[in-house]
Amino acid sequence: MHRGHHLAYAMWGMAVLCISLAALRLYTRIRIVKFVGVEDYMYACTSLFFLLFTIFIQISVYHGLGQSYWTLSVDDTSNSIFWTYVANSFAVSGNAMAKLSMGLFLLRVVQFRWQKIALWTAVAITVGTSIALVVMLWNQTTPVQTSWDPLRTPGKWNLQIQPLTVGLGVWSSICDFFFAMFPWLFIRSLPMSQREKVILAGSMGLGVFAGACGIIRTVVLSKLNVFNFTLDFVPYFAWTGAEIAVAMVCIGIPTLRPLYIKTLGRNTTNACSNHHRTNDASELPQYTTHKRNNLNKCPPVRARDSGYSQASNISRPPIAYTKVRSESVDDVMSDSSKKQAGLIWVDNEVRIQEDVVEWPLQN
Structure with missing residues (x-):
């Protein structure tokens, strides 16, 4: 079992987590809260993009991702690199969608104008740079096929995309830390209990781990050897997936609070009913x-x-x-x-x- 297989297993585990969170969030918003916003659709699209990212990584592993470039056939190297391009396109777009979903979520609770401007600025820069990176990824050579099949398709390299990718990684990490710390600026003024405030700010504060994943991904990318793409780029894709998955956990947990409350209330009621049913028949209800x-x-x-008499301690x-x-x-x-x-x-x-x-x- 080579490194590509380990990558595929990790990606599928994170994909299941993201899809589950998206399904629970939509259920909560539709059936319990009875309100679905734009950020909820963006969150669902992020999970879908992450699933596609995982699928294309799996296809690339099938063709040789995780093995040395120089031990694979020409067809395998070409196909492997091509499918990583497709996968990376969905990863970059999914990362931008995650930031957009988080920004739209926070825009519903912020109160001051400067807070809204700060959120829109962070989201706009992230989305703009992500779109630019995807466009450049598919246009870095002439003809386009040269970038993933250089041995059989001679061509001209128009630009070096690695510096831009590193720059986007740095900005993505900054945004993760920004979204993790930002709720603490306005959380005290929200009309909710102290426990709700701690849960909301604490869950979104987990974004520091997403920022840490982004930093590691950026450092790994800056030191990669592009001449052994199929082997050396495995850690990059692993940390890319980890950053998106952690970001989705941070966004998903606060919105699942109503589902938790409803489930806790139902379990408490059922436990009380079972307790009374098991009492001795000689005792009064x-x-x-x-x-x-x-x-x-x-x-x-x-x-x-x-x-009514005094209620039981429920x-x-x-x-x-x-x-x-x-x-x-x-x-x-x-x-x-x-x-x-x-x-x-x-x-x-x-x-x-x-x-x-x-x-x-x-x-």
């Missing part, structure tokens, strides 16, 4: 109870319309309110049927809890 007929020295109870998730309605067994059974049965009926007030999630970022 933990709900509000009262007897219709006072027989055999029964303890005094409150009237039906006197309200912790409610933050940024959610609880709708409670009650249904009594007494409403189902008629008075005549109870008298005929000759039994003492205990009416159990059943609490049905429904969590309604509110999310401050659903503009």
